Amino acid sequence: MSLSFKGHTVVVTGAGGGIGKVYSLLFASRGANVVVNDFNAEAAQKVVDEIKKAGGSAVTNTSSVTDGAAVIQSAISAFGGVSILINNAGILRDKGLKNMTDAEFDQVIAVHLKGAFSCTKAAWPHFRNQKFGRIINTASAAGIYGNFGQANYSAAKMGLIGFTKSLAREGAKYNISAVAIAPIAASAMTATIMSPEMLENLKPEFVAPFVAAVCHPDGPNPSGRVFELGAGYVAEIRWERSKGAVWKTDDTFTPSAVKLKWSEVTDFSDPRYPESVKDSEKPLELAAKLAPNAQSTPPVRFDGKTVIITGAGAGLGRAYALMYARLGANVVVNDVSEKGANAVCSEIKSAGGKAVPAVCSAEEGDAIVKTALDAFGGVHILVANAGVLRDRSFTAMSEQEWDIVMAVHLRGTYKCAKAVWPIFQKQKYGRIVTTCSQVGIYGNFGQTNYSSAKAGIMGLTKTLCFEGRKYNILSNVIAPSAGTAMTMTIWPQEMVDAYKVWHLHLLDIRSNILSFLQPDYVAPIVGYLTSEANTETTGQLFEISGGWAAQTRWQRAGGYGFPTNKVLTPEDIISKWDVFTNFNDGRATHPATSTEGMAQIMENFENKASVAETAVETVKDAVRDAGKALKAKL
Numbered sequence: 001m002s003l004s005f006k007g008h009t010v011v012v013t014g015a016g017g018g019i020g021k022v023y024s025l026l027f028a029s030r031g032a033n034v035v036v037n038d039f040n041a042e043a044a045q046k047v048v049d050e051i052k053k054a055g056g057s058a059v060t061n062t063s064s065v066t067d068g069a070a071v072i073q074s075a076i077s078a079f080g081g082v083s084i085l086i087n088n089a090g091i092l093r094d095k096g097l098k099n100m101t102d103a104e105f106d107q108v109i110a111v112h113l114k115g116a117f118s119c120t121k122a123a124w125p126h127f128r129n130q131k132f133g134r135i136i137n138t139a140s141a142a143g144i145y146g147n148f149g150q151a152n153y154s155a156a157k158m159g160l161i162g163f164t165k166s167l168a169r170e171g172a173k174y175n176i177s178a179v180a181i182a183p184i185a186a187s188a189m190t191a192t193i194m195s196p197e198m199l200e201n202l203k204p205e206f207v208a209p210f211v212a213a214v215c216h217p218d219g220p221n222p223s224g225r226v227f228e229l230g231a232g233y234v235a236e237i238r239w240e241r242s243k244g245a246v247w248k249t250d251d252t253f254t255p256s257a258v259k260l261k262w263s264e265v266t267d268f269s270d271p272r273y274p275e276s277v278k279d280s281e282k283p284l285e286l287a288a289k290l291a292p293n294a295q296s297t298p299p300v301r302f303d304g305k306t307v308i309i310t311g312a313g314a315g316l317g318r319a320y321a322l323m324y325a326r327l328g329a330n331v332v333v334n335d336v337s338e339k340g341a342n343a344v345c346s347e348i349k350s351a352g353g354k355a356v357p358a359v360c361s362a363e364e365g366d367a368i369v370k371t372a373l374d375a376f377g378g379v380h381i382l383v384a385n386a387g388v389l390r391d392r393s394f395t396a397m398s399e400q401e402w403d404i405v406m407a408v409h410l411r412g413t414y415k416c417a418k419a420v421w422p423i424f425q426k427q428k429y430g431r432i433v434t435t436c437s438q439v440g441i442y443g444n445f446g447q448t449n450y451s452s453a454k455a456g457i458m459g460l461t462k463t464l465c466f467e468g469r470k471y472n473i474l475s476n477v478i479a480p481s482a483g484t485a486m487t488m489t490i491w492p493q494e495m496v497d498a499y500k501v502w503h504l505h506l507l508d509i510r511s512n513i514l515s516f517l518q519p520d521y522v523a524p525i526v527g528y529l530t531s532e533a534n535t536e537t538t539g540q541l542f543e544i545s546g547g548w549a550a551q552t553r554w555q556r557a558g559g560y561g562f563p564t565n566k567v568l569t570p571e572d573i574i575s576k577w578d579v580f581t582n583f584n585d586g587r588a589t590h591p592a593t594s595t596e597g598m599a600q601i602m603e604n605f606e607n608k609a610s611v612a613e614t615a616v617e618t619v620k621d622a623v624r625d626a627g628k629a630l631k632a633k634l
Contacts, residue, residue, distance in 0.1 A: 002571065003030060003212065003213070003216045003218065003219065003570050003571065004030055004031050005027055005030045005031050005032035005084075005212075005215075005216065006030075006031030006032070007031075008027075008031075008032045008033070008083045008084060009032065009033040009034075009035070009075050009079040009080075009081055009082045009083055009084070010023075010024075010027045010032045010033070010034050010035070010082075010083070010084040010085075010086065010215075011034075011035040011037065011061075011071060011072060011074075011075050011082055011084070011085050011086065011119070011123070012024050012027070012034060012035065012036060012037060012086045012088055013037045013038075013065045013071065013086065013087055013088050013089035013115065013119060014037065014038060014065070014088045014089030014090060015034075015036040015037055015038055015044065015047060015088065016036070016038030016039075016040045016043030016044045016046075016047060017038075017040075017043055017047075018185065018186070018204060019088060019183060019185045019204035019207055019208070020036075020038070020086075020088045020089070021047050021204075022204035022205055022207070022208045023086055023088065023204075023208050023211060024036050024047050024051065024058065025047070025050065025051065025054075026208045026209070026212055027084075027212065028051040028054070028056035028057065028058055029054065029056065030212065032057075032084070033057045033058065033075075033078070033079040034048075034051060034056070034057070034058040034059075035058070035059055035060075035061050035071070035074050035075045035078070035079075035082075036048050036051075036058055036059070036060050036061065037060075037061040037062070037063065037065065037071050037074075037089070038060075038061075038062065038089075039062060039064065040062075041060065041062045044060040044061070044062060045060050047060075048060050057079075059074060059078040059079075060074075061074040064115070065087075065089045065111060065115030065116075065118060065119055066110055066111070066114050066115050066118050067118065068115070068117075068118030068119035068120070068121055068122040068123075069118070069122045071118075071119050071122065072085075072119060072122035072123050072126070073122075076126070081126060081130070082123050082126050082127075083127070083130070083132055083133060083134065084133070084134045084135075084136075084215045085119060085120060085123045085133070085134070085135050085136070086135075086136045086138075086211065086215075087115065087116040087119055087120065087135070087136065087137050087138060087160070088136075088138050089111055089112075089115055090111060090112050090138065091107065091108060091111045091112075092108070092150075092153060093105075093107055093108050093152060093153075094149045094150055094153065095149060096148075096149050096467055097151045097417065097418055097421050097463075097464065097467055098418075098421050098422055098425065100151060100152065100418070102415075104152060105151070105152045105155075105411075105414055106411075107152075108152035108153055108155075108156050109152065109155065109156050109159075109406070109410070109411075109456075111156075112138075112153075112156035112157065112159075112160065113156045113159045113160060113163070113406070113452060113456065114402070114403075114406075116137055116160055116163060117163065117402055117448070117452070118399075120135055120163075120167065120394075121394070121397070121399075123135075124176075124394060124395060125395065127171070127174065127176045128174045128176070128395065131174055131175045132174075132175050132176070132217065133171065133174070133175070133176035133177070134176075134177050134179075134214070134215040135164075135167060135171075135176070135177065135178040135179070136178075136179055136180075136181060136211050136214070136215065137160040137161075137163060137164045137167075137178065137179070137180045137181075138157075138160065138180075138181060138182075138183065139157045139158065139160045139161050139164075139180045139181065139182045139226065140153065140154075140157040140182050140183075141182050141184065141228065141594040141597045141598065142154045142157055142459070142463070142594060143155075143156070143157025143158035143159075143160065143161065143182070143459045144157075144158065144161075144182055144226075144228070144237070144459075144554060144597065145462060145554075145591065145592060145593050145594045145596075145597055146459065146461070146462025146463040146464075146465060146466055146539060146593075146594075147463055147466065147594050148463065148466045148467055149463075149467070150463055151414070151460055151463045151464065151467070152414075154459035154460060154462060154463040155410060155414070155456040155457070155459045155460035155463075156456065156459070157182075157459060158455050158456055158458050158459025158460075158462075159410070159452045159453065159455050159456030159459065160180060160452070160455075161180045161226055161455050162439075162440045162441075162443065162451040162452045162453075162454060162455025162456065162458075163178075163448055163451065163452040163455070164178045164179065164180040164224060164226070164443075165178075165180075165224050165442060165443025165451060165455075166394075166439075166443040166444055166445070166447055166448040166451040166452070167224075167394065167443075167448060168223040168224030168225075168443060169224065169443050169444065169445045170393060170394045170395075170445055170446070170448070171223065172223065176223075177214070177221050177222075177223035178223055178224065179214050179222055179223060179224075179225060179226075179227070180225070180226045180227070181207070181210070181211065181226070181227050181228075181229060182226065182227070182228045182229070182237075183204075183207040183228075183229050183230055184202055184228075184229075184230030184231070184598065184601060185202050185203065185204040185206070185207050185230060186200075186202045186203060186204060198602075201231050201564065201602075201605045202230055202231050203231075205567070205568065206229070206230065206231055206232045206562070206564070206568050207229055207230065209568045209569050209570045209572065209573050210227065210229055210234060210570075210573050212570040212573075213570040213571075213573040213574050216570065219570070219574060220574065220577050222236075222581070224443060225238070226238070227580075228556065228559075228597065228601075230601045231564060231601050231602070231604050231605055232561055232562040232563065232564045232568060232604050232607060233559055233560070233561045233562075233600055233601045233603075233604040234559055234560055234562075234573070234576075234580040235556050235557045235558065235559025235560070235580050235600070236556070236557045236559075236580060236581045236583075237554050237555065237556045237557070238273060238554070238555055238557075238583065239273065239274060239275075239441060239442070239552055239553075239554065239555070240268065240271050240272070240273060240552070240553055240554070240555040240590070241271060241272045241273070241274055241543065241550050241551070241552045241553075242265065242266060242267055242268045242270075242271060242272075242550045242551045242552075243264075243267065243269075243270045243271070243272065243550065244264065244265055244281060244543075244548055244549055244550025244551070245261045245262075245264035245265045245548070245549060245550075246283040246286050246287050246290065246547055246548050247261065247287065247290070247293050247521075247524075247547045247548075248287055248288075248290040248291065248292055248293050248547065249287050249518075249521045249546055249547040250292060250293075252292040252293040252295070253293055253521055253524050253547060254293070254295065254299075254300070254524050254527070255300035255323075255327070255524050255527030255528040255531055255533070256295040256296040256299040256300045257293035257294065257295055257296070257524065258300075258524050258525055258527070258528040258549075259296040259300055259528055259531075259533050260293075260294055260295070260296050262528065262537075265542065265549050265550060265551055266537075266540075266551045268551070268553075272550075273555075273583075274442065274552075275442060276442045276443075276444075277438040277439060277442050277444055279442075280438070280481065280543075280545065281545070281548050281550065283545075283546070283547055283548040287546075287547040287548070296533070300327070300527065300528060300531045300533045301327045301328045301531075302324055302327045302328045302329035302381070302527075302531065303327075303328035303329075304328070305328075305329045305330070305380040305381060306329065306330040306331075306332065306372050306376040306377075306378050306379045306380055306381070307320075307324045307329045307330070307331055307332065307379075307380065307381035307382075307383065307530070308332040308334060308358075308368055308369070308372055308379055308381065308382050308383070308416065308420070309321050309324070309331065309332065309333060309334060309383045309385055310334045310335075310362040310368070310383070310384050310385050310386035310412065310416060311334065311335060311362065311385040311386030311387060312331075312333040312334055312335055312341065312344055312385065313333065313335030313336075313337045313339075313340020313341045313343070313344055314335075314337075314340050314344075315519055316385055316435075316480060316519040316522060316523075317333075317334075317335070317344075317383075317385045317386070318340075318344050318519070319518070319519035319520045319522065319523045320383050320385065320519075320523050320526055320527075321333050321344050321348060321355065322344070322347065322348065322351075322520075322523075323520070323523040323524070323526075323527055324381075324527070325348040325351065325353030325354065325355060326351070326353065327527065329354075329381070330354045330355070330372075330375070330376040331345075331348060331353065331354065331355040331356075332355070332356055332357075332358050332368065332371055332372045332375070332376075332379075333345050333348075333355055333356070333357050333358065334357075334358040334359075334360070334362065334368050334386065335357070335358075335359065335386075336359070336360065336361055336386075337359075338357070338359045341357035341358070341359050342357050344357075345357050354376070356371060356372075356375040356376075357371075358371040358372075361386075361408070361412065362384070362386035362408060362412030362413070362415065362416060363407060363408070363411055363412045363415050364415070365412075365415035365416040365417075365418060365419035365420075366415075366419045368416060368419065369416075369419040369420055369423070378423070378427070379420055379423055380424075380427075380429060380430060380431065381430070381431045381432075381530045382416055382417065382420050382430070382431070382432045382433075383432075383433050383435075383526060383530065384412070384413040384416050384417065384432070384433070384434045384435060384457075385435050386408055386409075386412050387408060387409050387435065388404060388405060388408045388409075389405070389447075389450060390402075390404055390405050390449060390450075391446050391447055391450070392446060392449075393445070393446050394446075394448050397448065397449065401449060402448075402449045405449040405450055405453050406449065406452070406453050406456075408453075409435075409450070409453035409454060409456075409457060410453045410456040410457055410460070413434050413435075413457050413460060414460060417432060417434075417460070417464060417475075420432075421468075421473075424468070424471060424473045425468075425471045425473070428471050428472050429471075429472050429473070430468065430471070430472070430473035430474070431473075431474055431475075431529070431530035431531070431534070432461070432464060432468075432473065432474070432475040432476070432530075433475075433476055433477070433478060433526050433529050433530055434457050434460070434461045434475070434476075434477045434478075435454075435457065435477070435478060435479075435480065436454045436455070436457050436458050436477045436478065436479045436541065437450065437451075437454040437479050437480075438479050438481065438543060439451045439454060440452075440453070440454025440455040440457070440458060440479065441454075441455070441458075441479055441541075441543070441552065454479075457477060458477050458541060461475050461476065461477040461539070462477075462539050464539075465538045465539025466539070466593075468538070469538060474529075474534060474536075474537065474538040475538055475539065476529050476537060476538060476539065476540050476541075476542065477540075477541050477542075478522075478525065478526065478529075478541075478542050478543075478544055479541065479542070479543045479544065479552070480519075480522040480543075480544045480545065481522075481543075481544070481545035481546075518546060521546040521547050522544050522545070522546070525542065525544050525549045529542075539592075540553070541553065553590060553592070554590065554591065555583060555588050555589075555590055556588060556589050556590070556591055556597075556600075557580055557581060557582055557583045557587070557588055558579075558580075558582065558585055558586075558587025558588060558589070559579075559580045559587075559600060560576045560579040560580040561600075561603070561604035561607045562576075562604075562607070563607050563608055563609035564604065564605065564606075564607055564608060565608045565609055566609050
């Protein structure tokens with residue numbers, strides 16, 4: 001089977017060079033109409049000229065990808081439709097968090113994440129109407145694993161994975177597929193961070209055939225899935241979760257109790273492979289049968305420490321604030337609600353604790369930190385918890401609803417982390433917990449903005465881990481489930497119904513059912529992670545719900561390496577599909593850094609087909625080309 005794209009129109013952003021150019025040439029050579037988008041008009045026109053010279057059909061578009069309507073309109077005006085969108089445009093503004101400017105953070109998020117949203121939003125109604133659409137979102141190893149000096153890039157690229165997973169759920173009904181790829185290929189952008197020797201082996205021609213294969217109507221349809229590829233190597237990655245630990249949800253569930261059972265949280269000897277927010281552990285019955293939790297000695301406390309908690313006027317943030325105060329910390333209660341912040345401070349003070357309000361948006365990180373310094377003379381812990389919801393189907397979602405969720409969750413987390421960073425570095429101590437969500441991990445219908453922002457926080461946090469390690473700054477990210485005003489609006493109906501059943505039929509453990517829904521039983525995990533007792537855990541993701549916590553990490557299939565001295569085709573990709581998507585053949589790995597992720601890709605540099613194999617393939621290609629020519633004449 002030779003895949004033809006005749007009758008299809010493909011929009012490729014950032015297509016003036018590098019991998020975008022190769023995408024454009026490949027699709028055009030297979031009969032597609034191509035819109036070559038690039039801010040560099042001269043570069044885009046050169047690609048179009050090359051396509052036309054070879055007999056293909058293409059037009060340029062020089063709009064910013066943040067103006068997706070203009071990008072997609074080029075396809076409609078020139079070719080009458082659009083069926084494939086490759087969100088490839090990107091920029092780098094690499095810099096350590098301490099020296100990164102807000103503009104450098106915002107620019108990278110805008111081009112990568114907002115640009116993908118804008119272009120996809122404009123193409124979406126056309127895809128729905130024709131009951132077909134293919135979307136490729138370009139992530140990166142930096143997003144998956146984090147990377148030093150790339151907090152902005154890591155956030156944007158991981159955000160695209162969350163975006164992809166939610167798009168896949170919304171598009172399934174309309175035969176719209178969304179796939180995330182983390183390619184490594186030579187380009188003007190990668191040339192700034194890689195040696196010429198490496199770039200020589202990382203030809204974009206080893207990435208484009210995969211994209212063509214998954215975009216074709218007759219190709220595989222791995223919607224919502226993520227793939228790493230480069231230098232002829234291809235592998236799928238998925239989430240793997242530990243069985244986790246369960247605590248009795250009573251007053252003995254404390255950070256001290258968490259410390260004693262932490263090894264169970266990070267034990268992957270009996271893993272799970274969740275695919276959606278519905279795949280949650282249900283520890284209620286087990287927790288109810290447990291004896292009171294044992295406590296570590298000495299106990300985990302926060303005497304002399306100052307903690308900043310954003311979004312602390314209610315829900316999880318309030319639970320965190322009360323716990324820290326009870327354990328001796330000075331607490332800065334940040335919230336946009338003056339009433340909420342003051343009420344929590346009063347509650348803490350009434351119990352003999354110390355707290356001050358910081359009434360402002362989480363985006364005002366500098367002002368929040370100033371409040372901490374003015375009141376307590378320092379800051380040691382940041383719990384970035386603030387959030388908002390603007391749930392809407394992707395079809396109906398407005399740009400404003402996208403922007404506000406990004407601002408509060410992702411930009412707010414960045415601004416607060418940046419504000420505490422120089423203080424943490426100077427004192428060589430700091431603990432950060434950021435807040436993701438199961439929606440950010442697995443995607444969810446009607447929450448493309450929320451899942452993108454939450455996934456972006458994962459990428460940001462992983463980079464904070466690398467940049468902070470030498471300064472004893474530990475950064476982790478949690479995905480909590482708790483009965484707050486916000487989360488109760490996003491739980492699947494199945495979960496709501498399940499809790500109703502538990503309530504009706506297990507009245508004897510009613511207190512435990514209710515505790516499962518309480519933010520108080522997420523707080524002890526956060527307490528342990530941000531304590532001096534935690535000396536090693538950093539850069540990790542944890543899913544938490546009343547009395548249960550588990551670590552979630554990436555698992556990579558063993559993959560497949562194609563010979564690097566042969567032309568790779570979409571047909572080759574399809575022929576080995578079952579190999580590089582196989583997690584059960586004993587070859588799966590768990591890369592935890594970009595370096596580890598690159599190892600298998602670099603091993604494939606030396607994968608060369610023999611002269612005889614290459615000769616056979618050359619003959620096959622010649623026969624195939626002759627057959628096509630004869631068929632065309634007939």
